[in-house]
Amino acid sequence: MKIAIMGAMPEEISPILEKIGSYKSTSYAGNKYYEATYQGVELVIAYSKIGKVFSALSAATMIEHFGATKLLFSGVAGAISTNLKVGDLIVATKLSQHDLDITAFGHPYGYVPEGSVFVEADKDMIELSKKVALEMGKSVQEGIIATGDQFVANEERKNWIGTTFGADALEMEGGSVGVVCNALNIPFFILRSISDAADMDASFSFDEFLESSAKESAEFIMKMVDEL
Numbered sequence: 001m002k003i004a005i006m007g008a009m010p011e012e013i014s015p016i017l018e019k020i021g022s023y024k025s026t027s028y029a030g031n032k033y034y035e036a037t038y039q040g041v042e043l044v045i046a047y048s049k050i051g052k053v054f055s056a057l058s059a060a061t062m063i064e065h066f067g068a069t070k071l072l073f074s075g076v077a078g079a080i081s082t083n084l085k086v087g088d089l090i091v092a093t094k095l096s097q098h099d100l101d102i103t104a105f106g107h108p109y110g111y112v113p114e115g116s117v118f119v120e121a122d123k124d125m126i127e128l129s130k131k132v133a134l135e136m137g138k139s140v141q142e143g144i145i146a147t148g149d150q151f152v153a154n155e156e157r158k159n160w161i162g163t164t165f166g167a168d169a170l171e172m173e174g175g176s177v178g179v180v181c182n183a184l185n186i187p188f189f190i191l192r193s194i195s196d197a198a199d200m201d202a203s204f205s206f207d208e209f210l211e212s213s214a215k216e217s218a219e220f221i222m223k224m225v226d227e228l
């Protein structure tokens, strides 16, 4: 078993690298990948850089080049559901790409031929997250996450995404990571901690809470790794 732990931004994986302490650094395909053995478990860790393309590249690299057999994503997200506040944790049950659009040909938003609107996360790791949440005394919500190559800071766009996909939160990498993992038959798990409400104040909220929310997610992911 080799576990990939991915984020999109440095802040999303720095808490993990700090906890691990020592690791081997490899430069590959324009990025840096960190490998370590943590409590007997082989890990490969990276931040992909922002967006669907970079995150797809890193997911494929961690699997195909570094041999990961499971992939866990740790990061922050914008809330759509009013039940999600800054610092709350959400586990993705399934994910969509909200900016994938060939509706001009009568297809649903988020769909292209030979694809699917949603990609489903690994049920076993979702179950494990419930156990870890109980052990940590944390409440974790499960929900649908919508991914797109946009930092959403607009109530109208956020609400459209919520309505169109039934999404509870939004971000810029989980949906593409899920497509790659499914294509390569690797179980994946996406955990996000809320940093903002994807509204007109989103960028200020994001700047203020990125670090603390990323730490929340990272701490939970490391507890998940302990039990995988």
Ligand SMILES: Nc1ncnc2c(CN3C[C@H](CCSCCOCCO)[C@@H](O)C3)c[nH]c12
Pocket: 008, 009, 049, 050, 051, 075, 076, 077, 078, 150, 151, 152, 153, 170, 171, 172, 173, 195, 196, 197, 198, 199, 202, 206
């Ligand atoms: N409302 C929102 N809309 C979309 N995604 C998110 C996320 C999740 N991550 C955070 C990060 C935002 C990239 S822009 C910030 C870049 O600053 C870099 C310094 O200039 C990207 O990797 C997606 C949190 N709130 C969001």
